[in-house]
């Protein structure tokens with residue numbers, strides 16, 4: 001394919017460097033292809049993939065028979081396995097779904113049966129005594145529960161970064177700060193008109209999350225519409241962590257999974273998310289109404305949580321659609337692939353979506369010979385349950401920068417900040433550095449380390465094209 005289309009810049013352009021697009025680019029780079037990962041923002045993982053509940057779902061409560069159910073179940077296995085190879089922090093905390101009234105109690109057997117339909121057989125119904133034995137700090141009134149022992153918490157930031165880094169290491173050209181604005185589909189290629197000029201490519205993969213319906217329309221379709229569904233969350237101080245060691249879920253409704261309480265991979269406790277349909281696709285700010293709503297829920301779920309301090313609040317936008325399932329489609333005539341409707345489970349399913357797409361493209365005869373790929377990257381650990389550099393005496397002896405703590409709340413060292421900037425995809429700004437190191441994520445909100453961290457950011461101006469392979473080597477493939 002590469003040799004037959006010498007006039008195009010790329011064989012595949014993947015639009016959107018969230019978890020889904022990064023996973024797809026990584027898979028496509030396993031073939032004899034010139035692949036670009038094109039992202040409107042200045043950094044990878046800066047869309048919905050940065051602000052979610054960060055649960056690695058078993059898929060026990062998905063709608064059986066849907067593509068989403070299949071992708072979540074498979075994605076759970078793929079990502080859990082990938083995490084062990086790359087060092088993405090994951091904790092298999094398990095979850096407890098709690099029934100608070102008779103109607104919810106009566107729904108538990110149905111949920112257990114649904115889990116079995118989804119291929120997950122480890123759920124068990126437990127009585128109220130067992131619920132309180134497992135989570136003593138739970139508020140009064142729980143009538144029973146359903147255990148989901150394999151639900152896990154994971155670092156969504158490291159997941160996105162690992163997949164994108166892996167893609168770049170495999171030869172993908174990452175072009176950040178490049179928004180696809182319109183397209184011209186020609187006979188054998190497509191011209192993407194972007195904020196950084198035109199890009200020509202044989203195939204386009206639309207993994208643009210909240211922007212995917214607009215791009216789909218640019219290819220002449222009108223098959224789904226996105227409504228941004230905001231989810232706000234509160235993060236409680238690390239002192240609250242002793243209150244809870246597993247994810248506490250409500251009985252899900254048609255509008256979503258509801259408000260949960262969960263430990264986070266960084267050692268905090270999280271309460272949320274809300275579910276509010278909006279018009280504005282950029283409305284990732286938090287609201288007073290959301291805050292009050294969550295406090296009300298928290299007061300019932302776990303009253304003692306409200307005695308602890310909220311150290312952060314954030315919001316993410318689910319790409320909710322009117323379609324009701326994942327929408328993955330290969331248009332062989334236009335050499336165009338839609339990966340849409342990846343609404344509220346895409347962190348878990350991203351790698352399975354990439355695998356599924358690989359199968360579809362293979363069936364379409366759009367994949368040439370495989371190429372050898374490098375080993376997956378080993379990611380820096382920012383999970384609280386695993387050894388961090390400041391705790392590693394041997395590492396500090398070898399390199400004292402890991403003994404110099406810069407952010408005291410989150411115990412981030414100068415060595416980690418240095419490494420982030422020396423990595424294949426360096427941060428594009430302060431937010432990116434936070435996601436790579438946890439710097440300034442703590443209870444003081446950067447009061448102590450703000451100046452030093454800001455100086456590190458200023459010393460590294462935002463790169464637009466963050467990472468690209470050797471173009472000579474690429475042309476030779």
Ligand SMILES: Cc1cc2nc3c(=O)[nH]c(=O)nc-3n(C[C@H](O)[C@H](O)[C@H](O)COP(=O)(O)OP(=O)(O)OC[C@H]3O[C@@H](n4cnc5c(N)ncnc54)[C@H](O)[C@@H]3O)c2cc1C
Nearest residue numbers: 016018020040047048049052053055180209211231346348
């Ligand atoms: C509150 C909340 C809680 C959630 N909890 C969970 C959970 O616990 N577990 C789970 O598995 N999932 C969860 N999710 C869902 C999960 O976060 C998403 O499904 C996933 O992040 C989607 O990834 P993505 O790559 O499709 O989208 P994104 O991460 O949004 O990436 C799309 C990218 O495309 C870029 N883009 C858009 N338009 C263009 C354009 N024209 N040109 C170039 N680039 C463009 C954007 O800038 C963006 O970076 C949650 C979501 C929310 C909001």
